[in-house]
Amino acid sequence: MLTSIKRVILLVIAANVMLLGCQKDKFDEYYGRPDSLADPIYQQLVAKGNFTSFIKLIDKASYKDILSKSGYWTLFAPNDEAFQLYFQENGITNADAVSKELAEKIVKYALVFNAFKTDRISDYQSSLGWVPNVAYKRRTAYYDGFYKEVVNGQERVVFSSNRNNSLSSLGTPYYVDGDNNNKFIPYFHEKYMTAAGLTAADYNYFYPNQTYTGFNVGAGSVKTADILAENGVIHEVTSVNVPLPSIDQYLASKPEYSLFKSILDKYLVTYQRNELATRRYRILTGSTEDVFIKVYHPALAFSPNNENFLKVMDNDGQADGYSMFVPTNAVLQDFINNVILEHYPSLDALPTYILTDLINAHMWQTTVWPSKFNASINLLEEEARFNPNTNIVDKKMLSNGIFYGTNKVQEANTFYSVYSAPYLNPAFTLMTRALNEEYRRIINNLRIRFTLFMMSDQVLKAKGFDFDGTRNEWVYVSPATGVRVSGPVARLRLQRILYNHIVATPNNELNNLSGSGIIRTGDRDIPGEYIKWNNNTVFAAGNEDLGNIVNITGFEDTRNGRVYYTDNILEFSERSIGLELAALAAPVGSEFRRFFDYLNSSPLYNRTTGAINGVALGTSYTLLIPNNASIAAAVTAGLLPASATSTNALDIERVSSFIRYHILVRNTVAPDGNQNITSTETLFRNINDEIVTVRINNQLNNLSFSGQNNNRTARVINGPSNNLADRALIHLVDNYLDYR
Structure with a gap:
């Protein structure tokens, strides 16, 4: 009986094994690695046979496992020929002599997040979708992280700001925890260059000893593109690219720009302790030290130590970068002495806004290519006022932008x-x-x-x-x-x-x-x-x-x-136009007298305040005052009653119409010959409630006006004219205008 039971159990086990085997076959068939799939990046490099030095650096950097597994990378892989040149230029015997630290730098900087073949390498990976042919950089796996720096005589643990502090007003902090400030690697693909209107000359401006091939990475070219791997894409390159410094790092390394840097360091940089960064550093190192974020002044166009560009979109650093033009010490000192400090004893006495304007005049929130100086606008809304052939003494493509050393100061409007x-x-x-x-x-x-x-x-x-x-x-x-x-x-x-x-x-x-x-x-x-x-x-x-x-x-x-x-200020009048006219009419024999008599008796006029009905505060006017003889002629023509004090309703209306037609609205016109207006509206409206205008003929010292519906012309009498009033001029003219 027991033997029979054992036999049944064995049969069941055998059946299960067969069933599981069939299921595994089906699983492997559906989910298993296809035989046609290319090997991972590491195995591909080994198989190619011409990446032996790079493979040794990958091993030394402990990246073999990463590049042998699944992933989604782009690798700009230097071939052996590139390493031979690199070793020769840097006095290194061979790959075995490369330090682990340098190996990590080279490998990580060659490794780009996400896989990009040449059909996408020039496209910007925006959060809204692909934008064709506007990208020339990609974020790499390399970052500097925490570093030591002497601040005010004390060594500190420092992390670079990974956001522009200028965006703080938009709710963006100067530091985001977990963002390592990864560096970007620049490349130059023909699709981007063509779309941007750039030529080989723009590339060779930075790499004069290299040949532009249509796909260059740093100082080398892509020899073989689009080598597909299970975990990404390999582009074989002819140069070894080490991590480029940021603008901040490059500036610190060049003593010929130390004056410019000292202005930044002394007045426009702070070191702010950050709890999140401190906690992270202590976990990573076991240290008890505090971490300080190096923060640039929020009024600056950008933070030169920020590798992330504007971060308006996550990947916007693919499509653009910063540019900084920095004058050498001698020319900057001369500018400071002769322009900036003309009325100040020292830089310490300057308001901060002058210092930020001085620096911002040399900073661009965009990539300023050598052929595009005139078309690139900085934060002060000014183009780069340098000659790329004669004013640039140093030019470097960097991880977060372009650096230009100059032999002159940007001639900003603000200072000239x-x-x-x-x-x-x-x-x-x-x-x-x-x-x-x-x-x-x-x-x-x-x-x-x-x-x-x-x-x-x-x-x-x-x-x-x-x-x-x-x-x-x-x-x-x-x-x-x-x-x-x-x-x-x-x-x-x-x-x-x-x-x-x-x-x-x-x-x-x-x-x-x-x-x-x-x-x-x-x-x-x-x-x-x-x-x-x-x-x-x-x-x-x-x-x-x-x-x-x-x-x-x-x-x-x-x-x-x-x-x-x-020794005084040019003050505006706080007296109404009517009172100005009353003052002009007051002297015995004044040529303004008879017109003012009609105004003074009209319901248009407030004798106490001098206000004229229809003349509004804040509007420009020109008052044309016919001289006494012209008023007499208007009476003869029936435009005005003989008596300025007539109470007849028709007479009152005639007076109002006459006065309104001699007050020009929204324009103050003088005989200066400078204004190009040929007509202007008046206060007078016709029976259809339509605005009636007058024509203007303005020449230097010869200003005249003519009515809309007739040929009568009134010329300004220059001597007693050009009387200033509240947003107005009062002219004496030699004729009246007929509103009919």
Whole structure:
């Protein structure tokens, strides 16, 4: 009986073994490694026979196991010929003499995450999908990690910032734990080069002794591309690529740029202890030391030690990098002495914004190729103002961008325009702050000429203006009444005054103030108010009201215009246009008198405030005042009643229409010949409630206006005209305009 049971058990076992064997065969058939699948990367290198030195380095770096298993890599593998050249150039006997540390660097830097054949090597792997032909770098397996650095005389464990601190305002930290700051390896594929408008000359600019082949990696070329392996793709290359330094590392290694680096280190770099990095370091090493992140100032265009580019998308470092142009010590020192420190005793005394502008003038958040200097814009919105043939003394393709050593300083607008006068002078900090809020971009353009009237801190404070740093707002206290306003009200008041001090002068119109004249402030696109000059004094409407003038105490010329130093400010008028006209009409025999009589009796006019119905605050106007003889002619023509005080409804309407037709809206026109407007609307509307316009003929000292529906022309009488008012000019003219 027992024997029978044993026989049954054996039969069951045998059946199970057969069943399991059949299942395994089916499993292997479905899931097993196909016979046609290529060997892994390591085995492929061994089989090829011309990677013996590289294989020894892989073994020494302990990467044999990794490259023999499943994965998804791209390997830029140097062949034996490449290593022979490398050993010869670096005094190394053979692969056996290579240290483990160097072997790890070479192997890891040759190894790129993800497998890219040539059909994808030039494509950017964006989070939204592939972007063809815009990539020239890939992230490698190599990173520097933690390192030691002496900070303020004490050795620290340091990790480089792996994000740009300038993006902190967007919620991005300067350090992300777990991001190793992996280095990128650059390559130059013909698809990318063609799409970017680059040629072999761009490649040879960095590698002058190499031949551009259409697919180069660093200083070598790809001899055999697309060697497929089970765990990725191999590209055989003719050079050994060691990890390139970052811009930060390269700058630190070159004493000829030590002045530039010292400015960064002293004023624009901090070392911030980081708990996450510290915890990670202690786990890895068993050390009790703290870790400090090397952080660059957030106002800089980028952090030169960040290997990750902008990180707007995870892989954006594939498609772009940074560029830095760094002047040698001698030329930078000369610039500092003669430009930056003209009014400051030392770099220590400079406001931080001057230092960040100086550095940002030399930093680009993009790859600036040698043939694209004029087309690459930095954070200050300026192109690279260097000649690639004569101004570049050093050029290096680096892991996170391009480094150019220069024999000149970037000639940034900030340091050469009229804006530089207040900006680089501590006596004008309030004016600089006000310009930065509104008008810096206007006057900081070397292609447009300006005249700038300066307002010192002393003068502005005497006029009641100041900035409250604790509340971060402007303050104005009226010198006349003691009334205090702050915030937007004070700011708008100051900005309006400031714009009186900016004048576009394309033909140097204000380089000689010994005579007299009138000119509109502002630039070509944003017109300001009119100011006048007379015998080296200037004044605006408010100065006329207050009975003061602005004296010129000195000047200097910049590349885009002249700067005048003054003892006062150009103030706007706070008196209504009607009261200005009343003052013009007051003297006995005034040619403004008869027109004002009609206005004064009209319901359009408020005798107390001087307000004219329809004349709104903040709008520009030109008032055409027919002289007394012209008013008499208008009475004869039936446009006006004989009596200015007539109470007849028809007479009142005729007076209102006449007055409105002589008030031009939205344009302040002077006989300067500079304005290209040929017509403008008036306050008058016809019976269909349509705006009625007048035509303008503006030539220098010959300004005339003609009505829309007739040929009557009124010419400005220059002597008594050009009277300044609140955003307005009041002209005396030799004729009336017929609104009918």
